[in-house]
Amino acid sequence: MKKVLIITYYWPPSGGAGVQRWIKFVKYLPALGIEPLILTVHPNYATYPQIDLTLENDIPKSTKIFYAKSVDLYSFYKKVSSNKEVPYGGFANTKKNNLKEKIIRFIRGNFIIPDPRKGWNKYAVAKARELIRSHQIDTIITTSPPHSTQLIGLRLKREFDIKWIADLRDPWTDIYYFRQMYPTPIAMQIHKNLEKKVLVGADKIITVSESLKKLFAQKADNVLGKIEVISNGFDADDFKHVEINSESDFFFISYVGTISEKYDVSGLIQALSELPEDIRAKIKVRFIGRIPSNIIEEFDRAGLNKLLEVTGYVPHAKAIEFQFSSDALLLVIPDVKNNEGILTGKIFEYLASQKPILLVGPENGDAARIIRETKSGLVCDYKNHLKMKDGIIRFFQSKQLTIPEKNKLSDEVMMYTRENLTKELLTVINSL
Structure with a gap:
């Protein structure tokens, strides 16, 4: 079976829609001749906004899962913020947005680029190098948010003769809560430069809607042809x-x-x-x-x-x-x-x-x-x-x-079963 390394920060015990997307792909890929290997953050070092242990039931028993530790940059947030939970969903769980919180958001948006989960990258890159060599991996997939995960793919693409698929489930600099982090023009340009490097550097880009495809295509020249839409779905x-x-x-x-x-x-x-x-x-x-x-x-x-x-x-x-x-x-x-x-x-x-x-x-x-x-x-x-x-x-x-x-x-509804959508993913993998 062809081996594909999937690099994702969010994986059980984490909950959320992003986790479900890749669990379902992993569930159906083996029947299509693809062996998925998972590289994720070790739960002891992770910062999850939601926990859902029931999602583990969908992971095939034969799935090889590998872990890398991380530096928890959210520990600072928890110490100084009056909102003790990890922010998520456009700060939906933020109870207070006073001057103190605005300063914290400013620091987050301008000094921790692209996001606080970048503390995982160094360790994930090191582990990915090991897996690529020991398992003869020639294809990797990075999925985001967090968009810092895409920088892992960018680094590995430069180091190895591999194919890289970047799955961007949400916008990057155009996400609806981006401005709530008060980015300066300098910070905004750094974000845009990183986004462009990912779009240009990836062999294939996956996103979840036609409108997002058009949005990402505007970010760099000659990328439209390598962007594919694979929506989310239901199982x-x-x-x-x-x-x-x-x-x-x-x-x-x-x-x-x-x-x-x-x-x-x-x-x-x-x-x-x-x-x-x-x-x-x-x-x-x-x-x-x-x-x-x-x-x-x-x-x-x-x-x-x-x-x-x-x-x-x-x-x-x-x-x-x-x-x-x-x-x-x-x-x-x-x-x-x-x-x-x-x-x-x-x-x-x-x-x-x-x-x-x-x-x-x-x-x-x-x-x-x-x-x-x-x-x-x-x-x-x-x-x-x-x-x-x-x-x-x-x-x-x-x-x-x-x-x-x-x-x-x-x-019309059956088009969106996870099984059918995984066949679309297989087409992208085989096109490399």
Whole structure:
């Protein structure tokens, strides 16, 4: 079998969408003739924003996993910040943003470039050298964020006669919270130079949406032809033993995942406020994950606190149970520049649930296009509360609670199974 070294900071026990993307690739690659070897940070030295031990169940027993230690640059943050958790999701879990926090963010954005997880790079490069030689590796894949991981690939490409695939799941200098770290023009230029070196140096680039492909193609000359789109997806195996609770009299509209202050839900709140009283009394809006205080306050000011239910972060398997126990699913795209290319991984599991989806975001975005192509819900601009209200009423009146079966999914949805997407990855690997 052809051996491919996958270099990723996030790996179980870490949780999150980025972990799921590569676990699923690793799950299906061996059946396609590829032996994946994993190089990741040792958990004793890692800084994970989320922990999900259940994800380990998806890793094939035969998978070879190798570890490198790291210098934890977030230890400084924990000592001096009033927010003791590792920031993530556009600082969604930041409770205070006072002058002290702004100074910390400034230091992070201007003196720890490209990100605090660069403390892993030196050790990861040393371990990767050893693995490339001992296992006769000729292809490596680096996946980010953290984008510092791409610099490992850049270094190894210069040292070895190998092929390098760079998987960029999110924008780099265009990520919606980048400006929240107050980068100076000098720091911004350093970031852009590193980003360009990665784009030029990689043999192939993978990203998750067509809009991101166009965005990265603008960063350097002659890179468009080597950028491939492989979206995130869903694994039908995750839904085989879903347990759902159908006892509630309420109509649950659920958002699964992290949400930050950049997510505009003002139109949704107005739509909920204008619902007929008999319907509104039976609605629950459930956030399964982190939610910033300003959104909770918006619900309170609108007198809708009784509608709001917040569970906090839960393991992936439990999140799926919540999802399938819901009557409709909420998908909000951050209201930021270049948000047309934001294609969050949760949309594909939403599709597999066969629950109606209410998308709040750009009507010309990649997520909106998928909702329309799969006929899976309603797309609304942030301020179009009337359309949201009408959509919620329609969803409410056609309430269903079913566990989907694989053979019931449309061909348009089946395109996004993890198994099919891994075949796309195989095509990229074989093209080198």
